[in-house]
Amino acid sequence: MRVIGIETSCDETGIAIYDSxxxxxxxxxxxxxxxxxxxxxVVPELASRDHIRRLIPLLRQTLEQASTRQDQxxxxxxxxxxxxxxxxxxxxxxxxxLAWSWGLPAVAVHHLEGHLLAPMLEPEPPxxxxxxxxxxxxxxxxxxxxxxxxxQILGETLDDAVGEAFDKTAKLLGLAYPGGPALERxxxxxxxxRFRFPRPMTDRPGLDFSFSGLKTFAMNTLRDGQAKGLSDxxxxxxxxxxxxxxxxxxxxxxxxxxxxxxxxxxxxVVAGGVGANACLRARLDKLGVDLGVGLYYPRLEFCTDxxxxxxxxxxxxxxxxxxxxxxxxxxxxxxxxELTALSEV
Ligand code: KG4
Ligand code: ZN
Numbered sequence: 001m002r003v004i005g006i007e008t009s010c011d012e013t014g015i016a017i018y019d020s021x022x023x024x025x026x027x028x029x030x031x032x033x034x035x036x037x038x039x040x041x042v043v044p045e046l047a048s049r050d051h052i053r054r055l056i057p058l059l060r061q062t063l064e065q066a067s068t069r070q071d072q073x074x075x076x077x078x079x080x081x082x083x084x085x086x087x088x089x090x091x092x093x094x095x096x097x098l099a100w101s102w103g104l105p106a107v108a109v110h111h112l113e114g115h116l117l118a119p120m121l122e123p124e125p126p127x128x129x130x131x132x133x134x135x136x137x138x139x140x141x142x143x144x145x146x147x148x149x150x151x152q153i154l155g156e157t158l159d160d161a162v163g164e165a166f167d168k169t170a171k172l173l174g175l176a177y178p179g180g181p182a183l184e185r186x187x188x189x190x191x192x193x194r195f196r197f198p199r200p201m202t203d204r205p206g207l208d209f210s211f212s213g214l215k216t217f218a219m220n221t222l223r224d225g226q227a228k229g230l231s232d233x234x235x236x237x238x239x240x241x242x243x244x245x246x247x248x249x250x251x252x253x254x255x256x257x258x259x260x261x262x263x264x265x266x267x268x269v270v271a272g273g274v275g276a277n278a279c280l281r282a283r284l285d286k287l288g289v290d291l292g293v294g295l296y297y298p299r300l301e302f303c304t305d306x307x308x309x310x311x312x313x314x315x316x317x318x319x320x321x322x323x324x325x326x327x328x329x330x331x332x333x334x335x336x337x338e339l340t341a342l343s344e345v
Pocket of ligand 1: 010135136137138139162163164166167178179180181184272273274275276277278303304305
């Protein structure tokens with residue numbers, strides 16, 4: 001089955017074509033980073049308008065790259081939540097209309113299910129069941145995955161998502177949006193031993209997270225430095241970035257260890273934008289070796305938002321007979337544990 005996947009939940013327009021026999025045929029992404037950079041964050045209305053501009057050219061490009069004609073497409077998948085409601089409406093209405101006009105089945109995909117399943121596009125995909133650490137700009141979740149659509153949330157953040165904490169701390173450090181990758185680059189010059197930030201909520205049982213205090217800790221450390229005339233000191237800024245990253249990564253690793261030990265699962269999937277962080281990958285690889293657990297990541301470009309993961313997740317659901325009626329729905333909030341398991345479709 002050959003499926004088009006459409007992603008517009010935030011600030012990237014992604015389109016991809018996935019074939020259940022031949023794998024991923026093509027994918028294209030348009031990032032709106034430059035558009036939002038001067039505002040220091042995503043402006044929802046600008047995001048929606050830009051998705052409208054990009055979808056049709058990107059669709060043409062992916063069809064051409066996949067050497068695929070319209071009559072070879074058998075289904076359309078689009079992200080219908082969670083995310084920015086205006087941005088989601090663009091993708092859902094486009095996807096649903098395309099399916100209607102081409103006479104094809106359409107399926108609404110959960111953005112986080114897309115992230116979770118992204119490592120399945122790699123040459124050595126994980127087998128079920130597995131533990132998933134989903135770390136993005138909007139979510140920090142530990143999920144037990146027993147099957148497609150069988151997701152049990154074991155832990156989640158009580159306040160900021162880890163990506164959000166990276167972005168906010170990066171902003172405090174004067175780095176441009178989106179700050180996560182920029183903070184990682186700055187931290188490379190940092191001295192690990194200069195500051196020690198707390199590892200929030202690791203001193204009590206449970207698998208939930210809290211990252212807003214870490215950002216405040218960074219703010220206070222920067223203020224102390226300012227008072228000592230260190231604001232323009234590159235080494236000082238790099239040391240703060242390094243301490244923040246170290247604390248965020250160590251906190252995630254402590255909770256992953258706990259979840260793996262509690263569940264006895266032998267595979268850990270890491271997905272979402274922060275999964276691109278090299279320091280996190282190195283730390284979790286080490287944990288995997290210590291515990292004898294296999295680690296699975298999507299390729300770097302599929303850690304952040306993309307159409308390929310949506311085409312893949314949508315293809316699985318369409319193949320199982322799931323599809324939407326001739327209506328569409330954009331869901332700003334959509335708990336992942338409310339999804340239908342594929343066996344129940
Ligand atoms: O998955 P994603 O593209 O979008 C959401 O669904 O939220 O994740 C974006 C988040 C942003 O907060 C971004 O700063 C963070 O992922 N991110 C990183 C890195 N690359 C992206 N954070 C830390 N290190 C990175 N290398
Ligand atoms: Zn995402």
